[in-house]
Amino acid sequence: MYKFSAFILFFFQLSFAQEINFNEDEVKERLEILNKNTPLELVYNSSVAKHIKAYIFRGRSSISTMLAATNYYFPVIEPIIDAYNIPLELKYLPVIESRFNPSAKSPAGARGMWQIMFNTAKEYNLIISSYVDERMDVVKSTKVACQYLLESNSRFNDWTTSIASYNVGKYGVLKAIKRSGGKKSYWDFRPFLPKETREYIPKLIAAIYVMNYAKEYGIYPNDELNIFNENIDSVHIERKLDFEEFSKLIDLSEEEIKDLNPSYKIGVVPYVEERNFYINLPINKIEYFLANKDSIYQILERNKKTRHLPSYEEMVKKINYKIKPGDSVGKISQKFNCRIKDILLWNDMKNTKIIAGKYLKIYVNADFE
Secondary structure (H helix, E strand, O other): OHHHHHHHHHHHHHHHHHHOOOOHHHHHHHHHHHHOOOOOOOOOOHHHHHHHHHHHHHOHHHHHHHHHHHHHHHHHHHHHHHHOOOOHHHHHHHHHHOOOOOOOEOOOOOEOOOOEOHHHHHHOOOOEEOOEEHHHOHHHHHHHHHHHHHHHHHHHOOHHHHHHHHHHOHHHHHHHHHHOOOOOOHHHHHHHOOHHHHHHHHHHHHHHHHHHHHHHHOOOOOHHHOOOOOOEEEEEOOOOEEHHHHHHHHOOOHHHHHHHOOOEOOOEEOOOOOOOOEEEEEHHHHHHHHHOHHHHHHHHHHOOOOOOOOOOOEEEEEEEEEOOOOOOHHHHHHHOOOOHHHHHHHOOOOOOOOOOOOEEEEEEEOOOO
16 A cells, blocks of 8 residues: 555656746745745855756655655754754755755764764764764754854854855865955855865755745655654663564564664663663653553563673763874874774864874773773
8 A cells, every 4th residue: 555655646746747847037036035034045046956956856756755754853853953043944954964864874974864973973972882873863963963053153153154064064164265265155165165065055955945845846745654643752761672572562663663763773772870861752652651661671671682782882082192203094093993084084184194293083982091
């Protein structure tokens, strides 16, 4: 039934796409309407037009899926964005970062809906351990994204530039400004940015436009793909909890529990005294769990599997290492038992060139001496 319904929706949208006429004046007019209610610069140009066309002609299925996802994610992230007093339109940033996929992983090492890099995660105190990667926690990663953007805007005093820094880093923006001869407007220093970042803002503007005017192009939420059609809340976990066993006790599939809790990498919530871990569940399942908590924990303990689970280890210790004469990135990576690639990522480095007397950020296990 699902496959048939999805096929009908796809066929309908494909037929509609063949009848779409891209009206430039209409797009400009709609962008002007959106522009009146935001501090962002929702400009129209050939780059923006290119990405709008890509969405409404070739990306219809993807937009349909994301519209369905926002039914669950917007009520979660909008209050956070509002609390940080940043433009609400930034709720569309996950469209171009991850397509609203909290489990998204990039080849460069970014993770989660907001595609947060390891060094950024550690800078903002997200937990990354053998069990947990909080970059894939929707609430916590949204807070980090908001903090980063807010701090960036306090530096650049321009939201468009701040959003560009989310993609290329603050140093990358400063380098582009310098190469442009000191021009501070994003559209003026844009030619000096890497290709991906040159397209980042136009792609975001296109995403904001299409997500707001999708139905005008015959694109509707694919509700068949939206499993989160119930009210969801979180509950604190007091003992180690294996999703496979837990799912049988609360009558919710293991897959659904994993979908609601993508930050738990191996399907197990660890118990660590100094940490406060929680899981997301439909409210009716939380009510059942709380009413039967003691017996559920007892059954889980009794049925505990003998499978080998890793020890709980966090990458939390930050070392500011002063580069010595004769050091190389390779030697430093061996000293701290990490990869050269990690050092480059942690320090926003484009190559392995280092200078004695400067400092490198190194992240190691908490017990490293």
